[in-house]
Amino acid sequence: MEQRVVQDLLELVNQSFEDKRLYxxxxxxxxxxxxxxxxxxxxxxxxxxxxxxxxxxxxxxxIYLGEQKPLIINDINKHPVTSELAITAKANAGAxxxxxxxxxxxxxxxxxxxxxxxxxxxxxxxxxxxxxxxRLFSYVLELERLASIDSLTNLxxxxxxxxxxxxxxxxxxxxxxxxxxxxxxxxxxGHDVGDLLLKEAASRxxxxxxxxxxxxxxxxxxxxIVIMExxxxxxxxxxxxxxxxxxxxxxxxxxxxxxxxIGICMIDENNATNIHIAxxxxxxxxxxxxxxxxxxxxxxxx
Numbered sequence: 001m002e003q004r005v006v007q008d009l010l011e012l013v014n015q016s017f018e019d020k021r022l023y024x025x026x027x028x029x030x031x032x033x034x035x036x037x038x039x040x041x042x043x044x045x046x047x048x049x050x051x052x053x054x055x056x057x058x059x060x061x062x063i064y065l066g067e068q069k070p071l072i073i074n075d076i077n078k079h080p081v082t083s084e085l086a087i088t089a090k091a092n093a094g095a096x097x098x099x100x101x102x103x104x105x106x107x108x109x110x111x112x113x114x115x116x117x118x119x120x121x122x123x124x125x126x127x128x129x130x131x132x133x134x135r136l137f138s139y140v141l142e143l144e145r146l147a148s149i150d151s152l153t154n155l156x157x158x159x160x161x162x163x164x165x166x167x168x169x170x171x172x173x174x175x176x177x178x179x180x181x182x183x184x185x186x187x188x189x190g191h192d193v194g195d196l197l198l199k200e201a202a203s204r205x206x207x208x209x210x211x212x213x214x215x216x217x218x219x220x221x222x223x224x225i226v227i228m229e230x231x232x233x234x235x236x237x238x239x240x241x242x243x244x245x246x247x248x249x250x251x252x253x254x255x256x257x258x259x260x261x262i263g264i265c266m267i268d269e270n271n272a273t274n275i276h277i278a279x280x281x282x283x284x285x286x287x288x289x290x291x292x293x294x295x296x297x298x299x300x301x302x
Contacts, residue, residue, distance in 0.1 A: 003167070005140055006036045007044070013133045014042045017114050020121070021093070023048070024101070024137065025060055026110035032058035035110070040117075057087060059096050060111040068108055070099040070127045075119040095121035099134045104142045112137060152195055153202035156216035161224055165275040168214070170229040171267040175239065176282035177205070179246070180259040180294040182221040189254055197256065204245040208238060224279065235264055239297035247295060259295035261286055266300065 006024055013022055023037035032055045037048040055061050059082055063071050073096045076082040082096065098113035112134045116122060148160035165171075179201060186194040198221065205223060206215055210231035218224045227235065239262045246260040263286025271277040281300040289298045 002144065002163075003036070005144075009133070009137060009140065010036060010038050011042065012136075013112070013114075013130070014038055016129050016133075017126070019117075021045070021115040023113055023115075024110065025058070025113060027055060027060060027064045027108060029055070031055055032060050032064075032110075053087075057085060059085070059087070060098055060113065063098050063100050063111055064108060068100045070097075070131060072097045072122045072124075072127055074122060077119070091115065093117060094119035097122040097127055097130060099127065099130045101134050101137045101141070103145070104138065109138075109141055150217040153199050153217050155202050155206075155223070156214060158216065158218040161214070161216040161218060161226075162275050164214075165226065165278070166273040168226060168228075171226055171272065172229050172231070173227045173235055173267055174265050174278045174282050175225040175227065175235075175242075175297075176218075176263045176265075176279060176286045177223045177225065177242065178261050178286055178290070179221040180261055180290070181257055185256050185258065193254060197252070197258065200252070201246055201258075201260075205242055208241045208245060218279075224282070235299070236297075239264065243295055243297065261289040261294050262297035263287070263289060264297060264299040 010022060010024060019040050021037065021039055024035045026033045026035055031052050033052040034048050034050065037045045039045045055064065059073070059076070062081060063069070073079045073082055076088055076093060076096050082088050093115045095116040095118065096113065097116075098111045101109045101112050103109055112130060114122070114130065148156055150157040182194065182197070185197055202215070202217065202223070205225070209215060209225055210228065210233070212228040212230045214226040216224045227238065231238075242262065243260050246258065249256045249258060263282040263284065265271065265278050265282040265285065267278065271281070285298040285300040289296045292298065
C-alpha cells in the first residue's frame with residue numbers, strides 16, 4: 001500500500017484512539033511485517049515501520065492463524081499466548097486490539113491494530129470503530145490493485161514498478177525479459193492462446209525468484225524483475241533457470257516454440273532511484289541477447 005495513503009489513514013484512526021500506539025501489519029503464512037506504526041503522540045515510529053518478524057512471534061498470529069476475526073486481549077501479560085512472547089516484554093503494553101484487513105477477494109492482507117499501555121483499555125465499541133477503519137483500508141487496497149495489477153497475469157504492472165522502484169530498498173539488479181517468438185503464437189493460434197501462454201509464463205517466472213523480489217508485466221510479452229539483496233542466488237543462475245523453464249512447452253495445449261531473452265542491469269548509485277535509466281540499460285542488454293541468438297541473457301556491463 002502506498003506509504004502516503006497509509007500515513008493519512010492511520011492518522012484518521014489515531015483521532016479515535018488517542019494516547020495509543022497503532023499500526024498496519026502485513027501477514028504471510030510465515031512472517032508478519034509492520035507497514036507503519038504511529039506512537040501515542042501520533043508520530044511515526046520509524047524503528048518499527050517495515051520491521052519483519054516470524055509470524056508466531058507476533059500478537060497478530062492469533063488473528064491470521066485463528067478465525068481471522070476481530071480480537072481484544074485486555075491483559076496481554078495474562079493471555080496464554082501473548083504472555084509467552086518475547087515482544088510482550090519489549091512492547092511496554094497492557095492491552096491489544098486487532099482486526100483483519102482483507103482484499104476484495106477475501107484473502108487476508110494483514111491487520112490493523114491498537115496497543116494500549118494499560119490493561120482493560122478496549123471495549124466492543126472500540127473494536128466496531130476499528131472495523132470501520134479496516135474496511136476503509138480494504139477499499140484502498142482494491143483501488144490500488146486496480147491501478148497497480150495487470151489484469152491478465154495478476155502481476156504488478158508498469159505503473160506499479162515506476163511508482164515504487166525509487167523507494168524499494170536493497171535492490172541488487174533488474175532483469176528485463178522478452179518472450180522469443182511470442183508473436184508467432186498469437187498469429188497462429190489467436191490471442192486467447194497467447195494470453196494463456198502469458199499467464200503460464202508469469203507463473204513459471206514467479207517460481208524462480210525470491211520472495212522479496214518483484215515481478216511485473218511491463219509490456220505485451222515483456223516482464224521486469226527487481227532482484228533484491230536478500231536473494232543470494234547468483235544472477236546468472238536465476239537467468240539460466242528462468243530461460244530453462246520458459247523453453248520447455250511439452251505440456252502446453254498446443255505446439256509452441258517459445259523461449260526467453262533476458263537483459264540484466266546492476267543497480268548502483270546512478271540508477272537506484274531512476275527506473276528509466278535502469279530499464280534502458282536492461283533493454284539494451286536484452287536486445288543484444290536476442291541478436292546473439294535468443295534464449296540467452298546478457299548483463300548490461302558486458
